[in-house]
Amino acid sequence: MTILTSARLRYEPFADEHFEGLAAMNADPEVMRYISGRPETADETRAAIARVRTRWEQWGYGWWTLLDTATGEVVGAACIQHLGKDPANPHEIGWRLRRASWGQGLATEAARTLAAHAFDVLDAPLLCAVRHPDNAASQRVMDKLGMRYTGMEAWDGDRVAVHALTRTEWLAARA
Numbered sequence: 320m321t322i323l324t325s326a327r328l329r330y331e332p333f334a335d336e337h338f339e340g341l342a343a344m345n346a347d348p349e350v351m352r353y354i355s356g357r358p359e360t361a362d363e364t365r366a367a368i369a370r371v372r373t374r375w376e377q378w379g380y381g382w383w384t385l386l387d388t389a390t391g392e393v394v395g396a397a398c399i400q401h402l403g404k405d406p407a408n409p410h411e412i413g414w415r416l417r418r419a420s421w422g423q424g425l426a427t428e429a430a431r432t433l434a435a436h437a438f439d440v441l442d443a444p445l446l447c448a449v450r451h452p453d454n455a456a457s458q459r460v461m462d463k464l465g466m467r468y469t470g471m472e473a474w475d476g477d478r479v480a481v482h483a484l485t486r487t488e489w490l491a492a493r494a
């Protein structure tokens with residue numbers, strides 16, 4: 320399982336020792352507002368950690384816990400996760416942060432680090448991201464990553480805004 324680092328963050332694949340920080344984040348209704356619309360219980364976070372660890376074993380990527388490099392505190396979580404929807408383009412990128420860590424550019428830092436990992440190491444042809452149509456902060460992170468809005472789609476019964484970034488676009492923006 321892959322540990323990554325960037326200027327202010329250390330990325331560790333979900334593990335039991337992250338439970339407290341992840342559970343505190345997921346229990347915050349403001350964090351969950353545009354995700355499930357309700358706070359997550361401790362048992363749901365525990366189950367999510369176990370599920371994510373299985374996905375890591377299956378695909379070699381998944382959700383990372385974001386730790387503040389200076390303090391070791393859990394500040395959030397971000398993912399490259401495998402989607403079954405389109406077998407040719409299975410990579411989805413995502414992020415969520417504890418409320419105290421919003422507004423410092425950390426989601427953008429994590430998004431760029433994980434996009435680089437997806438394109439450079441996992442050889443992803445395309446990354447997609449989805450958001451609730453009212454989630455303007457997440458839209459801004461997608462825009463700053465260079466993603467394009469591709470339209471509204473039904474995902475698991477919800478209407479979501481879909482954004483995409485191809486490997487070609489990523490390489491062109493970096494050149």
Ligand SMILES: CC(C)(COP(=O)(O)OP(=O)(O)OC[C@H]1O[C@@H](n2cnc3c(N)ncnc32)[C@H](O)[C@@H]1OP(=O)(O)O)[C@@H](O)C(=O)NCCC(=O)NCCS
Pocket residue numbers: 349350351353354414415416417420421422423424425426427428449450451454455456457459460
């Ligand atoms: C979405 C989220 C991860 C962003 O984290 P963050 O570290 O604050 O993001 P960044 O600081 O890197 O960038 C946020 C950008 O959105 C902008 N922004 C923040 N709130 C906004 C709002 N309500 N409307 C419009 N823009 C907004 C910020 O100004 C910033 O843009 P800028 O750099 O041009 O000023 C964070 O708000 C969060 O965890 N939300 C709850 C979970 C969630 O919704 N996850 C995404 C699911 S799709």
